């Protein structure tokens with residue numbers, strides 16, 4: 001697999017960087033010697049199955065977690081120092097805004113920490129929250145809470161926004177609204193690092209995609225190249241034993257069925273037929289994105 005672990009040094013400022021970053025939780029190695037650089041103006045999508053290490057990478061880059069080994073830099077300094085986080089906006093997977101605070105108050109509270117915040121009312125309009133300005137945060141729906149989380153990430157006019165699954169659980173309309181907001185921020189020079197489980201989201205937004213698995217960077221490439229990697233098919237059949245077949249990424253037996261993962265089911269089936277092996281009940285399915293990345297991370 002092609003990996004290009006570092007963005008070429010094209011003179012753009014390094015906004016965030018992980019160097020040989022390892023993070024353990026007890027016996028679990030969540031990140032294993034990860035090298036990763038974010039340069040000014042990039043819009044990067046982090047993809048990978050559950051537990052791949054995406055959130056841990058984000059949380060360590062922004063100073064919420066400490067490295068077990070290696071180091072991280074944010075705006076050239078230590079992210080644990082609050083001054084280095086002033087130009088950062090972020091949403092976590094869970095946003096803990098006090099339930100009794102009104103939406104406008106929550107935005108004002110966060111805005112007060114920044115020297116030149118966004119205009120609150122304009123921001124609420126852009127995120128479709130204007131009609132909820134006076135509503136208590138605890139009374140927002142799940143989707144409205146995600147939009148508020150985005151408003152809080154952008155209110156300080158950050159140079160870098162770090163978004164952990166910003167649109168999970170949102171309906172199509174809300175998702176598109178958020179995409180527009182992120183694109184707009186990026187077109188004005190903002191830098192974005194986001195995690196997602198949706199290839200569609202990465203296709204809609206990102207230029208560069210970093211695929212993680214088992215705490216490592218598996219691929220770091222263009223959206224186009226990663227779309228090719230994610231095109232994995234499952235070919236399954238009932239058979240006693242199969243010969244070596246070309247293009248098999250992984251093989252698994254569940255009861256009587258053998259499941260083969262491949263990037264090219266047609267070629268695999270032609271080879272299977274030519275091999276003269278006895279099989280029955282042939283099925284071909286497109287793997288989900290999660291299955292595709294799990295397969296790649298295991299292979």
Ligand SMILES: Nc1ncnc2c1ncn2[C@@H]1O[C@H](COP(=O)(O)OP(=O)(O)OP(=O)(O)O)[C@@H](O)[C@H]1O
Pocket residue numbers: 025028029030048049050051052053054055056057
């Ligand atoms: N606070 C913690 N304590 C113990 N283990 C943790 C903790 N946080 C994460 N882990 C473990 O570290 C590994 C990486 O988790 P992480 O949340 O970074 O993955 P992820 O790619 O963001 O997953 P998801 O897509 O499910 O959010 C997992 O094995 C997870 O169980």
